[in-house]
Amino acid sequence: MSEAQSADKVNTYNSTDIIQTDVLIIGAGLAGLSTALALPTSLNITVLSKAALEVCSSHYAQGGIAASLDKNDRVADHIADTLIAGAGLCEADNTSSILSAGQQAVQWLCEQGVPFTLIPKQERQQHDNANPLAALQTSNLHLTKEGGHGCRRVAHADDATGRHVMEALTVKVKAASNITVLPFHEALRLLTNSANPNKQCQGALVFDHFNQRKLTFHSRAVVLASGGLGQLFKRASAPNVCVGDGVMMAWQAGCRLANLEFIQFHPTGLALDDSSFLISEALRGEGGRLYCPQTGKRFMLEVDERAELAPRDIVARAIAEQINQNGLGYVNLDVSHLPAEFLREHFPQIYQTLFELGIDITKQPIPVAPTAHYSCGGVVTDANGVTDVVGLYAAGEVAYTGLHGANRLASNSLLECVVVGRNIA
Ligand SMILES: Cc1cc2nc3c(=O)[nH]c(=O)nc-3n(C[C@H](O)[C@H](O)[C@H](O)COP(=O)(O)OP(=O)(O)OC[C@H]3O[C@@H](n4cnc5c(N)ncnc54)[C@H](O)[C@@H]3O)c2cc1C
Known part of the structure; x- marks a missing residue:
């Protein structure tokens, strides 16, 4: 269904209409669409998006999705790396439960048609030339390494993983006759039955921006998948729909919130004017180095033995300290020592975006600074999204399962969206 068709559907409602749906999903990012596609097709599902469908963090994600996929990797190692990054504040049971479902989640994305980057043809297992889908098995996916991970563990689709994932899922959702997607429909408040001693959620009050009117949705279940709150900060990587609506609505409805003080700052936002463009961690994973623009010193060597691949909080703090000292507002990320062809092939989006801004990353350093990136806390749920x-x-960045503790391990959030979204179903 196109956005225009979705809008047409809504245009037929009267302003006094109460709209019945089996499941109301607030948010059309990866958590929302994974839930919608995993629910039984016998259910009538409505998915709301506050703005256009592509305006969500999921669409912007670059690096990839973490799961223990390599034959030399173990789920136990992924769990151990996650607990270390979380600084002792992860919920161990939920962490183990979510990460153990990683391989199935990535396989499910393959089955939805996500065009993950593959290893070279000659290295692939069970490659069947007559059936290109046979290559889309998790053992054939190219994996990158990101900060805090002990090995290569991040499946990706070039350097625009989120866009490719969301395009594939959007095709599926639009083809599903039981799912109605309503862009520019903003949930304002959850409807709860306060007569019931155990409060029960029964729908939501929604503002239809197309027709400038309020609508009431009644549903048997509501799924909050409304993303994070990065845009509460001055420099943020998330789009402007991410202002914490879900956290606020859940609190008003009687949910507990947890760990909202733990906001992850990504070390390398592009430090040009008020740009929110993110320079993926994968660039450092492939050998990118951080330098002080004034002294030319590779400062991470003195900060942590993992240098540029230390966890995000350590790198972000080190960059912030450099910026405090140098007064320039940025440090340099340099990848010009890597082969130009490799950079253009593996990072086409970053290469092109920066080239258009006058920076040729094959020859010049990139000015970077920390940017608000991820909300580790949120609405308290278990690994099945139960509030x-x-x-x-609740699922995705709006939720707090305890997977991220005080600091999210890179690329664990897309995984959490898919695993918890599917668990809810
Ligand atoms: C630039 C960038 C790069 C990233 N890279 C990675 C990466 O490589 N790997 C990784 O694991 N994570 C990455 N992350 C984090 C990850 O993308 C997000 O945590 C994840 O996509 C969140 O998905 P979500 O479905 O919870 O929310 P989102 O994808 O943000 O979707 C939120 C949805 O909720 C809707 N919404 C919000 N409020 C309302 C309302 N009141 N009513 C109706 N709808 C509403 C929005 O319109 C939107 O549709 C990145 C984040 C950013 C910003």
Whole structure:
């Protein structure tokens, strides 16, 4: 269904209409669409998006999705790396449960048609020339290494993983006759039955920006998948829909919130004017180095033995300290020592975006600074997305499962969206 068709559907409602749906999903990012596609097709599902469908963090994600996929990797190692990055504040049971489902989650994305980057043909297992889909098995995916991970563990689709994932899932959602997607429909408040001693969520009050009117949705279940709150900060990587609506609505409905003080700052946002463009960690994973622009010193060597591949909080703090000292507002990320062809092939989006801004990354350093990136806390749920309010579920960045503790391990969030979204179903 096109956005225009979706809008047409809504245009037929009267302003006094109460709209019935089996499941109301607030948010059309990866958590929302994974939930919608995993729910039984016998259910009538409505998915709301506050703005256009592509305006969500999921669409912007570059690096990839972490899962223990390499034959030399173990889920236990992924869990150990996650617990270390989380600084002792992860919920161990939920962490183990979510990461153990990593391989199945990535396989599910393959089956939805996500064009993950593959290893070279000659290295692939069970490659069947007659059936290109046979190559889309997790053992054939190219994996990158990101900060805090002990090995290559991040499946990706070039350097625009989120866009490719969301395009594939959007095709599926639009083809599903039981799913209605309503862009520019903003949930304002959750409807709860306060007569019930165990509060029950029964729908939401929604503002239809197309027709400038309020609508009431009644549903058997509501799934909050409304993303994070990065845009509460001055420099943020997330789009402007991410202002914490879900956290606020869940709190008003009676849910517990946790760990909202733990905001992850990505070390390398592009430090040009008010740009929100992110320079993926994968660039450092492939050998990118950080230098002080004034002294030319590779400062991470003195900060941590993992240098540029230390966890994000350590790199972000080190860059912030350099910026405090140099007064320039940025440090340099340099990849010009890597082969130009490799950079253009593996990082086409970053290469092209920066080239258009006058920076040729094959020859010049990139000015970078920390940027608000991820909310580690949120609405308290278990690994199945169950909240404190009956009938209300939460998945993705709006939720707090405890997977991220005080600091998210890179690329664990896309995985959490898919795993918890599918668990809710
Ligand atoms: C630039 C960038 C790069 C990233 N790279 C990676 C990466 O490589 N790997 C990784 O694992 N993670 C990455 N992340 C984090 C990850 O992308 C997000 O945590 C994840 O995509 C969140 O998905 P979500 O479905 O919870 O929310 P989102 O994808 O942000 O979707 C939120 C949805 O909720 C809707 N919404 C919000 N409020 C309302 C409302 N009141 N009513 C109706 N709808 C509403 C929005 O319109 C949107 O549709 C990155 C984040 C950014 C910003």
